[in-house]
Amino acid sequence: MGGTEHLAEKKKAILESTLELIKENGFHGTPMSLVAKEAGVAAGTIYHYFDSKERLICELYTYENRQRMEAVAQGDDASLSYPERFFAIWLRLFNYYRDNPNVLQFFEQFVNSPYHAKNPEESHDCFYGMLFRFFAKGVEEGYLRPANPEILGVLAHGSVTTTAKIHRYGKINLGEEELRQIAQIMWDGMSVS
Structure with a gap:
């Protein structure tokens, strides 16, 4: 090496x-x-x-953000229809949080910490940029309601993180069918159809 x-x-x-x-x-x-x-x-x-410890924690946030973005972007197929991509991204993000519960916990701690408050540029990251662009495309192409893409992205992401926490703590039995239902409810609430 x-x-x-x-x-x-x-x-x-x-x-x-x-x-x-x-x-x-x-x-x-x-x-x-x-x-x-x-x-x-x-x-x-x-x-x-x-x-410093502050730099270490901020770089950990940046590092884990890149890992999350790569996990979500990996396997994204632009040749699929927008709705198919929506469901695939939602499920990939859920799987990432399910498989990396420490990361989800860290993200939540970081955004509610003084480290985030002192380093707000850390929150304007590549992951949310990618997510917001995806939702902007859905609005522009007429698949999603004419709403702020950042709000749509935050709502979708929030549904994923809540679902991952519910799954982690075994509050509700979440199989493939239940996950698909949750994503469908999000889609139904955001889509034009």
């Missing part, structure tokens, strides 16, 4: 350890020394990549 790859692996290990520790201990209970120990790096090494 080359030097650059090794460095990238260390940074990734630090980010992933931070995510796990924040889940267990919250932001305040996750000092840089504990992250270094969990990631298996020297305490000084962590500061080579992140000059």
Whole structure:
């Protein structure tokens, strides 16, 4: 493994350890020394990549945002009809949160934290840009109600996150049919037809 790859692996290990520790201990209970120990790096090494805990947490948000965007964009087929793409994106996003519950919990903690308040540019990210463009296309092409695409995107995303939390805690038995029904209800509320 080359030097650059090794460095990238260390940074990734630090980010992933931070995510796990924040889940267990919250932001305040996750000092840089504990992250270094969990990631298996020297305490000084962590500061080579992140000059502060704030920078580490903000970069973790950016990193996980890219991961989420790639998971949702992967498999998107522009040749499908807009409604088919809507359902596929909704389900991919649900599957991502179902498979990565720590990430969903981290996102919710981050947007309600002082880290987000001090770094508002972190919230204007590639994921929401992609989501809002998708909904803008649906409005422009006449599939969706003539509403602000950002509102439509937030509503759809909120339905996914709530569904993922309900699934995680076993509040309702959610099989494939139930997931399809939830996405259908969202579609019915947003679509022109």
